[in-house]
Amino acid sequence: MAEIQLLQVEKKFGEVHAVKPMDLTVHDGEFVVLLGPSGCGKTTTLRMISGLETTTSGTILLNGRDVTWAHPSERDIAFVFQFFALYSHMTARQNIAFPLQAQGESKETVNQRVAEVSRLLQIEHILDARPGALSGGDQQRVALARALVRRPAAFLMDEPLGALDADFRETMRAEIKRLHIDNQATTVYVTHDQIEAMAMGDRIVVMSAAAVQQVGTPTEIYHDPASLFVARFIGSPGMNLVTGRYHGGQVHLPDCGAYTVPPQWIAPLNTAFGDDGDVILGFRPEAAQVTPQGALSATVYASDLHGSYTMLHLELCDQTIVHVRSSRQSSHPIGTAVQFDLDPAMVRFFDPATEAAIVPEVRA
Amino acid sequence: MFGLDIPLPEFWIAYFSLFWLLVGATATPVIFRHRGYSRLLGILIGAVIGLVCAVLFVVLLAALKPLADLLDRPLLGTLLSMVISAAVILVLLVRARRLVPEARYDTAGTRPATGGPHTPVTYSARVDQVDPNRQAWQAIRASVVVMLAALTLTPVVWMSMTAFKSYPDAVASPPKVAFDPTMEGIITLLTRRRQMTDEQKAVYAQNEDLNWADRVMLKSGQAILGQSDYVKRLRNSLIIASTSTVLSVTLGLLSAYAFSRFRIPGKGDLLFFILSTRMLPPVVVTIPIFLMYRQLGLYDTHAGLILLYTAFNLSFSVWLLKGFIDEIPKEYEEAALVDGYTRLQAFIRIVMPEAMTGIAATTVFCFIFAWNEYAFALMLTADKARTAPPHIPSMIGTGLVEWAAIAAGSLFFLIPVVIVTFALRKYLLRGVTFGAIRQG
Numbered sequence: 001m002a003e004i005q006l007l008q009v010e011k012k013f014g015e016v017h018a019v020k021p022m023d024l025t026v027h028d029g030e031f032v033v034l035l036g037p038s039g040c041g042k043t044t045t046l047r048m049i050s051g052l053e054t055t056t057s058g059t060i061l062l063n064g065r066d067v068t069w070a071h072p073s074e075r076d077i078a079f080v081f082q083f084f085a086l087y088s089h090m091t092a093r094q095n096i097a098f099p100l101q102a103q104g105e106s107k108e109t110v111n112q113r114v115a116e117v118s119r120l121l122q123i124e125h126i127l128d129a130r131p132g133a134l135s136g137g138d139q140q141r142v143a144l145a146r147a148l149v150r151r152p153a154a155f156l157m158d159e160p161l162g163a164l165d166a167d168f169r170e171t172m173r174a175e176i177k178r179l180h181i182d183n184q185a186t187t188v189y190v191t192h193d194q195i196e197a198m199a200m201g202d203r204i205v206v207m208s209a210a211a212v213q214q215v216g217t218p219t220e221i222y223h224d225p226a227s228l229f230v231a232r233f234i235g236s237p238g239m240n241l242v243t244g245r246y247h248g249g250q251v252h253l254p255d256c257g258a259y260t261v262p263p264q265w266i267a268p269l270n271t272a273f274g275d276d277g278d279v280i281l282g283f284r285p286e287a288a289q290v291t292p293q294g295a296l297s298a299t300v301y302a303s304d305l306h307g308s309y310t311m312l313h314l315e316l317c318d319q320t321i322v323h324v325r326s327s328r329q330s331s332h333p334i335g336t337a338v339q340f341d342l343d344p345a346m347v348r349f350f351d352p353a354t355e356a357a358i359v360p361e362v363r364a
Numbered sequence: 365m366f367g368l369d370i371p372l373p374e375f376w377i378a379y380f381s382l383f384w385l386l387v388g389a390t391a392t393p394v395i396f397r398h399r400g401y402s403r404l405l406g407i408l409i410g411a412v413i414g415l416v417c418a419v420l421f422v423v424l425l426a427a428l429k430p431l432a433d434l435l436d437r438p439l440l441g442t443l444l445s446m447v448i449s450a451a452v453i454l455v456l457l458v459r460a461r462r463l464v465p466e467a468r469y470d471t472a473g474t475r476p477a478t479g480g481p482h483t484p485v486t487y488s489a490r491v492d493q494v495d496p497n498r499q500a501w502q503a504i505r506a507s508v509v510v511m512l513a514a515l516t517l518t519p520v521v522w523m524s525m526t527a528f529k530s531y532p533d534a535v536a537s538p539p540k541v542a543f544d545p546t547m548e549g550i551i552t553l554l555t556r557r558r559q560m561t562d563e564q565k566a567v568y569a570q571n572e573d574l575n576w577a578d579r580v581m582l583k584s585g586q587a588i589l590g591q592s593d594y595v596k597r598l599r600n601s602l603i604i605a606s607t608s609t610v611l612s613v614t615l616g617l618l619s620a621y622a623f624s625r626f627r628i629p630g631k632g633d634l635l636f637f638i639l640s641t642r643m644l645p646p647v648v649v650t651i652p653i654f655l656m657y658r659q660l661g662l663y664d665t666h667a668g669l670i671l672l673y674t675a676f677n678l679s680f681s682v683w684l685l686k687g688f689i690d691e692i693p694k695e696y697e698e699a700a701l702v703d704g705y706t707r708l709q710a711f712i713r714i715v716m717p718e719a720m721t722g723i724a725a726t727t728v729f730c731f732i733f734a735w736n737e738y739a740f741a742l743m744l745t746a747d748k749a750r751t752a753p754p755h756i757p758s759m760i761g762t763g764l765v766e767w768a769a770i771a772a773g774s775l776f777f778l779i780p781v782v783i784v785t786f787a788l789r790k791y792l793l794r795g796v797t798f799g800a801i802r803q804g
């Protein structure tokens with residue numbers, strides 16, 4: 001098994017940065033998800049790890065061995081491509097056996113391993129079909145089998161579920177996760193779907209504009225976003241972000257009253273802004289609660305029923321819309337004025353100038 | 365042999381009768397099947413209708429003859445009356461279609477929706493594709509194509525026949541369709557012979573060790589001396605065409621791959637340069653090349669022609685193959701690379717099989733060009749490396765023209781192209797790969 005280390009790895013296409021210098025350690029057996037919007041350099045990062053793309057600068061270590069300039073075939077890494085890249089002139093079985101043949105395995109070993117892996121992925125019945133005749137899900141399974149059969153040191157998967165239907169994606173997601181749990185193989189998984197990332201990753205690397213925004217467990221990424229980008233990108237809808245003015249232990253929202261900052265945040269905010277400064281107040285939809293005693297006022301802009309809960313869209317006085325989860329029973333007609341309050345443990349603050357989160361000095 | 369201007373020649377009557385028979389026998393069953401009858405009934409009735417049409421055509425043509433004669437251009441008159449007759453018959457056929465009644469059904473359940481095909485459609489098809497009118501029309505079009513193909517093949521068939529005719533049969537007028545096949549022409553083509561006097565013949569016939577070829581030629585009083593030049597020419601053709609084809613496809617494949625996959629400085633200019641070698645007619649350079657070849661000692665050598673044909677085909681093969689390789693996603697090779705293969709292995713095991721369609725098409729085109737090439741072969745060879753194309757016309761020397769031998773020569777010349785095309789037809793027809801790549 002393997003540990004992958006990226007040290008200041010960077011990729012430029014001409015003058016354009018596809019990946020700005022990044023550091024990342026993927027521990028042995030870990031499932032790391034690279035998450036970010038399209039074009040942020042996820043695929044490029046993965047291709048650099050596999051050796052399909054050269055690095056502009058930086059070092060890539062595999063188990064401590066410098067493989068920056070090693071041929072792709074010398075890295076013992078399996079790559080699952082976004083569009084599967086199954087060979088159309090071979091049957092599924094030949095596709096799966098193909099990597100083993102490179103290693104010069106004997107016929108019996110090849111047959112046995114192919115049989116094993118196809119039993120694992122339940123594709124025994126389609127082994128003699130050509131990829132063109134298979135459904136997207138089966139093609140995906142064959143592509144996974146082709147990666148698994150070699151028992152590589154690490155797996156790289158580039159949006160492997162991107163080409164599948166929504167409900168089938170859930171099944172395959174569970175299957176991949178399950179495979180990882182069974183095999184404990186180091187995996188780097190690329191996706192632009194934050195739900196997928198949250199569901200699958202041991203750790204998530206959020207990328208945007210060619211740079212790493214934050215590395216952390218799904219919980220950290222969700223609750224303690226390091227920047228405004230992460231706060232907006234993670235969650236559906238993302239974190240509510242309201243601009244206000246910090247002054248005297250309170251955040252004054254334009255015309256909508258003031259929010260009293262929880263005591264543990266006073267010190268960090270003072271360090272950041274002194275006694276007066278613009279601040280962005282962030283809170284997740286489930287951190288807000290509509291109560292008559294609430295300190296903040298808003299009007300109901302819209303409300304959607306989501307089955308188990310209702311999502312209220314509230315309009316603040318400066319016309320920002322915030323999203324608030326409320327219980328299924330409560331009904332708030334559009335246009336009514338409501339008061340809401342925030343869970344003090346779940347509010348976060350951002351500096352509008354740097355877009356970074358304000359970090360509490362001592363974490364409880 | 366035949367001309368449109370001959371009034372109602374037998375060939376054309378036979379030809380068009382066959383055409384109408386084909387139309388009747390293919391279009392009618394479609395209508396009958398859609399109305400709920402068995403296919404066999406449709407074919408039988410269709411054949412009868414076809415016969416009627418054929419007769420009608422001949423009658424109409426004869427009836428229109430006085431009209432056609434009014435025009436003082438006989439060819440135009442005949443063509444016009446054929447078009448009119450064909451149109452009349454087609455209109456009648458289209459009308460007659462309505463006369464076919466719907467078949468009765470025993471069970472109510474099998475009755476399909478009005479207008480739909482009679483049998484349930486259990487294969488993938490657009491609605492308009494199962495329309496009986498369209499299918500019948502398709503059958504008529506197919507008949508036209510088949511008959512045109514037959515027409516194009518007629519000279520080839522005739523040539524094959526001539527190759528097996530004796531000299532009197534070959535020059536007989538009117539031409540003979542039924543004849544005694546003989547190997548005379550082929551043997552004449554492949555051997556050098558000596559004409560014998562009657563005495564010599566008598567002595568020669570006593571020989572014990574005559575093989576069947578000797579005996580065949582004995583009938584016309586000739587003794588076989590040895591192999592003719594044609595065998596050498598054909599061998600030269602084979603060597604030169606196949607070597608240059610292999611070379612141009614191999615080189616073309618490698619450079620097309622490089623152009624498709626690698627960063628090459630001035631790629632566009634290079635590609636254009638390669639293409640530009642096609643832009644001037646080859647004849648223009650025959651004289652300079654002739655002079656060059658004489659200086660270089662390439663005149664009348666196999667290497668000379670191979671080099672030339674390879675150079676000519678290379679531009680074509682690079683461009684054609686580049687298109688096919690561009691179609692193969694680069695992820696295919698990358699997958700092989702991460703799976704532990706070298707680039708060369710990935711090229712051989714992935715790119716080449718995936719590009720097989722293109723390779724086959726290129727091979728056929730290159731081979732046909734090199735095989736047929738006449739002008740350069742005539743200019744740049746004398747004897748040692750002379751190929752078949754310039755040789756065949758030279759067989760029409762002074763004196764008696766051996767038509768059978770010439771036909772046999774052309775027939776043999778045809779065979780390799782047919783073999784190559786047939787061997788590769790699977791790939792030629794396969795067209796676009798059933799790619800597993802999904803573009804999202």
Ligand SMILES: Nc1ncnc2c1ncn2[C@@H]1O[C@H](COP(=O)(O)OP(=O)(O)O)[C@@H](O)[C@H]1O
Binds near residue numbers: 017018
């Ligand atoms: N071969 C290439 N040449 C030039 N630019 C490229 C190349 N590959 C990717 N890029 C650019 O690099 C950036 C990152 O691409 P990519 O890694 O594919 O993003 P992602 O996978 O996150 O969608 C994009 O802006 C893309 O246009």
Ligand SMILES: [Mg+2]
Binds near residue numbers: 039
């Ligand atoms: Mg990508």
